[in-house]
Amino acid sequence: MKNSGLHIIALFAVIFIVSSCSNIKYLKKGENLYVKGQVELKPDTSFPEKYIDPLESNLESYLQPQPNSSFLGLRPKLYFYNMAGDSTTTEKGIKGWLKYKVGEPPVLLSDVNRTYNEDLLRNRLENLGFFNAEVSSDTTIKNRKATVSYFATPHDNYxxxxxxxxxxxxxxxxxxxxxxxxxxxxxxxxxxxxxxxxxxxxxxxxxxxxxxxxxxxxxxxxxxxxxxxxxxxxxxxxxxxxxxxxxxHPYYINNIYIFPDYNLQQGTYQLGVPSDSTRYGDYHIIDPFNTYRRRAIARPMSFKKGDLYTRAKHTRTISQLVGLGTFKFVKNNFVPVDSANSNLLDVYYYLTPQPTKSMHFEILGKTASVYNGSEATISWQHRNAFKGAELFRISVFGGYEFQTGGDVNLNSSFYRYGAEASLTFPQIVAPFKWTPTKRFVPHTTIRTGYEFLSRRNAYRLNSMTFGFGYSWRESSQKEHELDLLEVAYVRSSNITPEYELELQRNPNLRHAIEKQFIIGPNYVFTYTNTMEQTRKNTMYFRGGLDLSGNIIGLIKGANYNEGNTYSFLDAPISQYIKTDLDFRNYTKLGTKSEIAARAVFGFGYAYGNSNQMPYIKQFFSGGPNGLRAFRARAVGPGSYEPEQFGENNFVPDMTGDIKMELNLEYRRKLVSIVHGAAFVDAGNIWLLNENENKPGAAINKDFLKEIAVGAGLGLRFDLTFLVLRTDLAIPLRVPYLPEGERWVMDRIDFGDKQWRKDNIIFNLAIGYPF
Known part of the structure; x- marks a missing residue:
């Protein structure tokens, strides 16, 4: 897979080199390629200098037409168009696809109407208060490449x-x-x-x-x-x-009609009171087949008969109906009551349900360095389980991962399977009245699951989970998730003699197979404005607080160090406090490029009934969504190097109590569905306390000297329904090496086959890393 990744990168490098060949030879005699339109502001008043560049950029965005898209001075889309030839007239075949889907036709100087653009710029300046603005233009042609310059004198601002x-x-x-x-x-x-x-x-x-x-x-x-x-x-x-x-004149609400089982094929909306309607409070519900409970349909309604019309109640009702998750389309119609001098509105809601029952099948293939695998999931769901828009979902999954490179070890392959069931109510289910939001639909979810994992040469794990909690949106930007109760029980079995022998050599592995019982609440807050496309800078923040065994531990007076512990189902109850923060910022550099940055911090503290965090709750680093130059769970903790680290017998179980990570990625659209990226990742994990079996793993005042750093290049293929991502990365700083030798840039040798095998990490993944 490493070589495949290199071949992909090399292929696109060749394409861009070839596309740098002049497109001018494809132009007909007398034609010139339009390559740039620029605006030069010439203020003759006390126009603040800091506003000149932004105003010039703003004015340039109005120029028509825009030149052919370029990347580093190259025009690959134009090259593909020309390469397809003039004889291609349909979109069929490879040439048609290259010409009409990937490529774009040349933008010629003859396509530019300078007078039109001058008037456009003058009008824009007038809209900004420069009523006496003057605009002129000139054309420069060099090697059949034309640049049109527009000179704008805004004069005084009114x-x-x-x-x-x-x-x-x-x-x-x-x-x-x-x-x-x-x-x-x-x-x-x-x-x-x-x-x-x-x-x-x-x-x-x-x-x-x-x-x-x-x-x-x-x-x-x-x-x-x-x-x-x-x-x-x-x-x-x-x-x-x-x-x-x-x-x-203001209007008031009269009758309210709800059609919860409306079919768009019915054509014209029905007006008036149908004979098969039923009355529920102020609402006329037309549901002849009793598909929904009347109370469930009336709950999202904000209007009542006699209410003054307001846009807030109008949009809130639509948002609530959409948020139920069971309707494909939600339409409404306000109709004035047909009487003299009436200021009343009849309201009609037409709700088109999604298919009540559906089944989904997903299959996923994944690769990361020498590890490959696949996973399949079959899920069935019912969107109206108890006639109240409840969502009932059952999923069954199975997966297999295996090692394709390096020496095989006890943890090199595994298979897993399991099932999960969940029931979600479109309301807060509680013994008390609580309405955290009016604009959006809150949800209550009950879920339970089971998973069996088998590392055939090592051990088996049985995991059972249960959860009960709420989720709600405070606004379009803020979301809350509160699990009042989360329970997880993990038990190992069938530990092989080979793995027992491995445990004697490396006691650190025992943590992965210890019995665990986790019980407690957790809370997650998410804020994002990334959906606001007009912003130059957008952000995403996710913060979580996870608690386990705190009340039980305090009541029982648990103290691990004194041998006073409390167990359930023969497993010690984990007692800890854990928090994790994820902050991301996205800065647009234009219409086709941006810089994405992420900062991650995690902290876990075990106390009372526990002396360390549960294995499944600890932090890890590396892998396709973290430090991409290192294999998953192969970084840290601290400067610790596992005894069997390396190609001979790598065991990927490095976890810690503290995590710090920084990621920086430059993204740019290259051509058609292909996007490129260049990235740098830095970070590590640490233990909170010293561990005699892991020297150098604990956090200390010199923790910055133990930061791992990696960098690489990647391609993203935006297939609309998913983004396929490939990344090639190499380590720049390795924390487990001796101090003074951790920076390894001077050892980079792409010509050395062994160096490439040991250091180039190829990741294939779905979606962006952040």
Whole structure:
């Protein structure tokens, strides 16, 4: 697999070298390739210098057309288009795929309308308050590559002098006047058309919160008077004469109709009260086959008969219905009651269910260095288990992993299988009333599972789990998960004589097969704004707190060091506190590239009934989603080197109580579905206390000297439904080497076959590492 990874990288390197060959030879006589459009700002006033570059970049984004995409000065998409030839007219075949899917046609100088772009830039500058802006342009051609330069002189920037709301004294006008203090249009601020558009939207939001269902931002007019002098303008906010009377009155909710089993093929929405409807409180529910409990359907509704219409209740109801997870489409319709001078709305909700029962099959192949394997999962789910949109899911899985390189050891291969069942309610199930959120649907989940793992030459593990907890969204950015009870029981069996002998040589391995019983709550908070595409910088944060055996340990007065421990099912109850933090930041460098950074910190403390963290709760490092230049669980703890580390008998079980990791990755779209990456990873794990069997594993004041560092290159294939990732990485700093010898850049030798075998790690994975 290492060689395969190298071949993939080499193939794309050749492609880019070839694509650097001039595309000019494919141009017809008299044609010039348009390679760049640039804006040069020439302010003739006290225009702040710090705003020049951002404004130039902003103006350049409006230029039409955009040149062919490039990477490091190369235009591979254009090369593929030209390579396919002019005779290819369909998308069929390899040439058609290269030309129309991978490639893109040349953008020629003749495609550029300089006059149109000049007017576009002038208009944009006027929208920013530069009413007297001047724009000119010029073309430079070198070796049949054309650059068009636009020279913009903005002159003085107009500022707002006064803002006048010219509205009548009706309730409509009073509402707008009451919110004047919230206005985005402020005296002294630069004139900006985008701000005016946002101000109209703000007023619309205020009115929608007061029942004005039929109002539209386009009914507002903001007149600009630029004759007041001193490069200032007065703004007059008024109502357009053509605004309909219907938009100027608040509306109230009348009848509410819910169709929970609606089929889009039924065509026109039904209006009026169907004969097969049933009444539940203020709601008319049309469900002739009793597919859902009436209470479950009424619960997400925010409107009641007689309520004033508000956009907040409108969007909250839609969000709640979608959040139930059982409906494929949610549509609603507000219909005015057909009577004179009526300000009432009938509301219709049309809910199209997803298939109630479904089965899914997944198969996964994975590889990391010398380890390969596959896993298959079959799951069946019912989206309306008890007629209340409950989700019941059963999954059965099995997998096998084996070693394909190096010397085989006792831990080199294993197989596992198991099952998991879960039941999720779209509400908080508790003996007390608790509503953590109104906008989103909270969930209560009960789950249980069993797993059997067999390392045939070593041991077997039986694991049983149970959990009960809640999850809810505070907002679109914040999510909470609270497991009131999480139970895990792990028991080993069939320990082979060979492994017993291995335990005598290496006592550290015993921790992996010890009986474990974990019971306690845990909590996870997640914040992210990565879905906001207009942001240049986005972030993701996940913080968790995991507790086990704390109440039981305190009640029993457990103390491991004094021999006073408490067990259940012949397994000591683990007592610990664990926290882990994961922070990520994404910075866009343009439309096709970004820098992704991650910082991970984990800390676990065992006390009372335990002298160390449970094996399954400890931290590890390395692998395709961590330090990619090291095999999974092959880093640390600290500067400790396992006795059998290396190609002769590597045992991947290095775990710790403390984890620190930093990752930095540059990502860029290369061509079509192919994205490239260059990355650096650094970090390690440590034990909290000294272990005589692991010298150098405990955290100390010189822990920074024990940081492992690796770097590499990767390709990502975005197949829409998944991202296939390949990474090639090498270690730059190895923490278990003697001090002064841990940096190993001077030993890099790609021409040495043995060095490549020992140091180049190839990872194949699904999805991005972070």
């Amino acid at each position: 500022k707002i002098k006064d803002v006048v709301f010219e509205l009548d004294s009706t309730d409509f006008g009073k509402i707008i006047a009451e919110t004047k203090d919230k206005s985005l249009l402020q005296s002294g601020s630069p004139y900006n058309f985008d701000v005016i558009v946002n101000e109209r939207a703000r007023i619309d939001n205020e009115l929608k919160a007061r029942g004005y269902y039929y109002f539209n931002p386009d009914y507002l007019l903001v007149e600009v008077d630029s004759t007041v002098g001193e490069h200032q303008v007065d703004l007059y906010v008024t109502l357009k004469p053509e605004a309909p009377d219907q938009a100027l």
